[in-house]
Amino acid sequence: MLNFLKKYFFLAIIAIFGAIGIGMAFFVFPNLFNISPNHPGCDTPIHWSLGKIDSRFPLDTKQFRQAAFEAEKIWENALGKDVFVFDPQSSFQIKTEFDQRQQMTYEAQDLxxxxxxxxxxxxxxxxxxxxxxxxxxxxxxxxxxxxxxxxxxxxxxxxxxxxxxxxxxxxxxxxxxxxxxxxxxxxxxxxxxxxxxxxxxxxxxxxxxxxxxxxxxxxxxxxxxxxxxxxxEAKPFVQGLYYPPLQGITIFEFKEKEDLRLVLAHEMGHALGIEEHIKDNPASLMYYLMDQQDIENPSLTQEDIAAYNSVCQPKTFSPIEKLKNYLINTQWKEMKLSKIIDLLKN
Ligand SMILES: [Zn+2]
Structure with a gap:
C-alpha cells in the first residue's frame, strides 16, 4: 500500500512538474517548438501571399508575382522539393514599400x-x-x-x-x-x-x-x-528585408525583374531559417553582397545548400529537449515511466 502510494505520488509530482515545464517552455521558448519535425520550409512549405505592390515600382503586381515564383524556384530546383507555396490566404506577405531608395535607383538610371x-x-x-x-x-x-x-x-x-x-x-x-x-x-x-x-x-x-x-x-x-x-559600389542585400518569424518580406528597391528575383530569393533564404550570411563564397545567394551571383541564371551554391541543410537538420538535443520531445511526441498510452525517469536522470 505504501509502495503503491509512493509510486503514484512520484508520478503525480512528475506530471505536475512536467505540465508546468511544458507550459513555461511554451511561453518562454516558443521557438523551441518550431524545431523539427515541424519547421516550416523544412518538412512543410512556407505559405506566402502578395501584399501591396506600389505602382511607382517598375513592375506591376503580376510581373512582381512572377519574379517571386522564379525566386521560389531557385530554392526548389536545388533542393528538389517544395519549400514555398503561393497561398492568397497566408499572412506571410511579400510586399513593397516605396521610399528614397527606389527614388535613388531612378536617379542612378537617369545618370x-x-x-x-x-x-x-x-x-x-x-x-x-x-x-x-x-x-x-x-x-x-x-x-x-x-x-x-x-x-x-x-x-x-x-x-x-x-x-x-x-x-x-x-x-x-x-x-x-x-x-x-x-x-x-x-x-x-x-x-x-x-x-x-x-x-x-x-x-x-x-x-x-x-x-x-x-x-x-x-x-x-x-x-x-x-x-x-x-x-x-556592390550593394549589401538591403533592397529587401525579412521580418521574422515568418511575418513577411518587404522590398524597397530594384531595377528590373532580374535583381528583384535575386533579392527575393535572398530574403526567402532568411525566411527558411538561414540567419547568418555565408562568408566564404561571394557567389552564394546568402552572401551579404549582391555582386558576384549570376543574376541572369541564379542558382544555389554548395554553401547555400549546406546552410539550408544545417537549419533543417534535427539538432542534437539537450537532456531537457530530449525529455520535452519525448513528452510531446509520445502517445499518452505508450509513455513509459522508466523512460521518463531515465531522461530525468541525465
Ligand atoms: Zn541577408
Missing amino acids: EKNIGTYEKESTLLENDYQMFKNQYEKEMNQFNLLKKEFNQKLDEYNEAVADWNSSDRTSTKEYEELKDKEDALKKLQKKLQIASQTVNDTADKLNNLAQKLNIKTANVNKVIETFKEKYG
Missing part, C-alpha cells in the same frame, strides 16, 4: 542614360575630328607640293634674271620669257596663299573640335565619377 548620351556625342565628335584631321593632312600635303614647285620656279626665275642682267639686254624673246616666268610665279604664289589659307582654316576647325572633345570628355568623366561614387 546612366546621361552617360550613354555623352558617350554617343563624344563618339560623333571623335569621328568628325578624325575626318578633319585626314583633310588637314591632305591639304598640308598639297600645300607642301605647291611650295616646292614655287621654290623651284623662283630659283629658275632668279637664274633667268641673273642671265638677263649679265646679257646686253636686247633680246626681245628672252625678255618675253622672263616676263612669262614672272607671271607664272605670281600665279603660283596666289595658289600657295589660297592653299595656306585652306590649311589654316582646317587647322582652326580641328582645334575647335579638339577643345569641344576635351570639354565633353571631362564632362563624361565627371558624370561617371559621380555615378561610381553614388551607385557603383
